[in-house]
Amino acid sequence: xxxxxxxxxxxxxxxxxxVLPMMNYSYANIFMGGAGYIxxxxxxxxxxxxxxxxxxxxxxxxxxATVWDAVTDPVMGIITDRTRSKYGKxxxxxxxxxxxxxxxxxxxxxxxxxxxxxxxxxxMLYFVLVYMLYKTAYTVIAVPHTAMLPELxxxxxxxxxxxxxxxxxxxxxxxxSFLIVVAVLSLFGSNDNLTSGSKTPFLIIGVFLSICYGGAxxxxxxxxxxxxxxxxKPEKLDxxxxxxxxxxxFANKSFRQYFFMSxxxxxxxxxxxxxxxxxxxxxxxxxxxxxxxxxxxGVAEASAFPLNYALTMKFGKKKCGSIVTPLMIVGxxxxxxxxxxTGNSMSAVWFVLMLLSMILYPFGMSGLxxxxxxIFPDLTDVDxxxxxRRREGVIxxxxxxIKKSIGGVMAAxxxxxxxxxxxxxxxxxxxxxxxTGALFTQSAGAVMGVRLCVAVIPxxxxxxxxxxxxxxxxxxxDHALIRAVIAEKKENGRIELTQEQTERLETxxxxxxxxxxxxxxxxxx
Numbered sequence: 183x184x185x186x187x188x189x190x191x192x193x194x195x196x197x198x199x200x201v202l203p204m205m206n207y208s209y210a211n212i213f214m215g216g217a218g219y220i221x222x223x224x225x226x227x228x229x230x231x232x233x234x235x236x237x238x239x240x241x242x243x244x245x246x247a248t249v250w251d252a253v254t255d256p257v258m259g260i261i262t263d264r265t266r267s268k269y270g271k272x273x274x275x276x277x278x279x280x281x282x283x284x285x286x287x288x289x290x291x292x293x294x295x296x297x298x299x300x301x302x303x304x305x306m307l308y309f310v311l312v313y314m315l316y317k318t319a320y321t322v323i324a325v326p327h328t329a330m331l332p333e334l335x336x337x338x339x340x341x342x343x344x345x346x347x348x349x350x351x352x353x354x355x356x357x358x359s360f361l362i363v364v365a366v367l368s369l370f371g372s373n374d375n376l377t378s379g380s381k382t383p384f385l386i387i388g389v390f391l392s393i394c395y396g397g398a399x400x401x402x403x404x405x406x407x408x409x410x411x412x413x414x415k416p417e418k419l420d421x422x423x424x425x426x427x428x429x430x431x432f433a434n435k436s437f438r439q440y441f442f443m444s445x446x447x448x449x450x451x452x453x454x455x456x457x458x459x460x461x462x463x464x465x466x467x468x469x470x471x472x473x474x475x476x477x478x479x480g481v482a483e484a485s486a487f488p489l490n491y492a493l494t495m496k497f498g499k500k501k502c503g504s505i506v507t508p509l510m511i512v513g514x515x516x517x518x519x520x521x522x523x524t525g526n527s528m529s530a531v532w533f534v535l536m537l538l539s540m541i542l543y544p545f546g547m548s549g550l551x552x553x554x555x556x557i558f559p560d561l562t563d564v565d566x567x568x569x570x571r572r573r574e575g576v577i578x579x580x581x582x583x584i585k586k587s588i589g590g591v592m593a594a595x596x597x598x599x600x601x602x603x604x605x606x607x608x609x610x611x612x613x614x615x616x617x618t619g620a621l622f623t624q625s626a627g628a629v630m631g632v633r634l635c636v637a638v639i640p641x642x643x644x645x646x647x648x649x650x651x652x653x654x655x656x657x658x659x660d661h662a663l664i665r666a667v668i669a670e671k672k673e674n675g676r677i678e679l680t681q682e683q684t685e686r687l688e689t690x691x692x693x694x695x696x697x698x699x700x701x702x703x704x705x706x707x
Contacts, residue, residue, distance in 0.1 A: 203334070203406070205351075207344060209405070216355025216359035217359075223459065223476060227376060233378075234298045235306065237598075237607060240597050241456075248587070250318075251314075252582060254318055255586065260576065263574070265414075269403075273326070276403040280396045284395075284396045285319075286316035286392075288388045290309075290388055292388060293381050328574075332563070353484045370383040433568065440557055443654060446646040447647040450547075451640070452589050454637075456592070457600070457635040461636045462475060464605060464622075466521075471536075486544075493505060499560075503549045506546055507547075507644065507648055508648075509543075510547045510644055513539045514641045519535065520532055522623075565577055567664050568698045605631060664687065667687070671700045
């Protein structure tokens with residue numbers, strides 16, 4: 183079995199030394215993939231349709247917690263880069279984050295019987311605090327886990343293989359989590375329609391999944407190895423030092439190119455993810471098939487992995503994005519045409535179109551997602567070429583600081599947009615349909631707002647991201663050159679380059695050779 187797994191992902195070497203370390207590192211992906219997947223599918227609609235919070239207030243909750251997450255990421259990056267522990271500077275934090283994860287994720291889905299219709303202020307305050315607590319737990323685990331990768335996998339292709347195994351374990355977290363949610367909601371009769379009576383199944387889901395995610399994270403802590411960091415002597419820490427650290431990150435041209443490409447990709451996926459459930463439930467009137475659509479979407483995204491991996495290993499880390507991502511745009515465009523399913527002769531047409539959209543969008547989305555995950559670890563080597571230091575935590579958290587802040591604001595924008603366009607949610611719709619036996623009809627403005635957020639904005643953002651992908655220049659050969667000159671500089675104190683190599687490194691970094699650590703006479707920057 184081990185040899186078959188090794189062959190399937192194209193790893194050289196024996197199973198014990200080649201594949202098993204990747205699997206050990208990726209157990210925590212079960213948590214990061216599964217927990218985030220369930221939140222993206224159900225948390226907003228849980229707040230609006232189970233807790234009965236207005237759309238704009240639900241968006242504010244997500245925004246506050248996500249911005250908090252963004253602010254804590256750099257703090258965690260600085261902490262993890264300066265941690266002295268026998269378990270290593272990154273690994274120890276996985277253990278410390280597990281109790282916080284189990285408690286916070288359980289509370290996230292427990293409203294304690296509170297309904298925002300009667301106690302809106304308390305409900306909003308509770309979920310702001312609990313979601314912030316969960317985001318803190320996620321940061322304590324995810325930041326060190328991400329920062330570990332460049333050290334565990336220093337080679338260009340090896341990082342792709344680690345990320346590929348991570349994708350597999352993301353699916354291992356996503357699919358069973360989704361099946362558990364569907365099973366519990368079905369058991370309580372809440373799978374076809376969420377109402378204020380759906381609080382108990384969500385509590386059960388939260389407690390059970392939190393224990394599973396804590397166990398997966400512990401498995402990574404227990405099985406991976408990291409060097410003892412008790413001899414680490416960190417530099418003096420002050421505000422000026424911190425600001426200069428992040429200034430140096432953005433001075434890296436390759437990082438800037440990656441950053442803006444991934445930000446627009448985040449705009450595309452974030453607007454879609456925050457709107458999808460309302461699109462299916464209130465515009466398409468197909469919420470009874472929500473579980474089916476998400477199952478199909480999960481299979482479609484997972485099925486794209488072999489293609490993305492093969493394209494990456496053969497043609498480099500950009501190719502799968504440019505080939506696969508256009509399918510994402512086609513899937514989004516379908517959302518411009520789907521009409522409400524009213525049980526007439528067109529029902530089959532709307533169902534097929536929705537199903538097609540649920541296949542094309544996640545399949546295509548995986549392309550840019552695969553690119554951004556695989557490119558990111560290489561940026562630490564460009565940074566080391568410029569600064570002479572390994573700063574995985576700083577680079578990772580600067581990246582997430584901005585993007586998560588944008589993501590939080592984006593969630594609020596979606597909530598305010600749908601609210602301002604007149605979308606009606608929650609028990610108001612359920613009570614109307616129960617009393618009249620007729621489908622609640624959303625206004626033309628509400629329909630326009632949903633289409634804007636689920637299709638128009640994501641399409642435009644995807645096109646910009648694809649353009650920026652085309653502009654990204656670093657190749658496998660470039661990365662090999664960067665690693666070689668760093669090693670030569672460390673060994674000899676100086677490097678020798680051809681004019682062509684010098685120009686290439688200056689193009690990638692955006693800095694003159696004399697401004698970089700590798701081009702200086704000393705290691706000072």
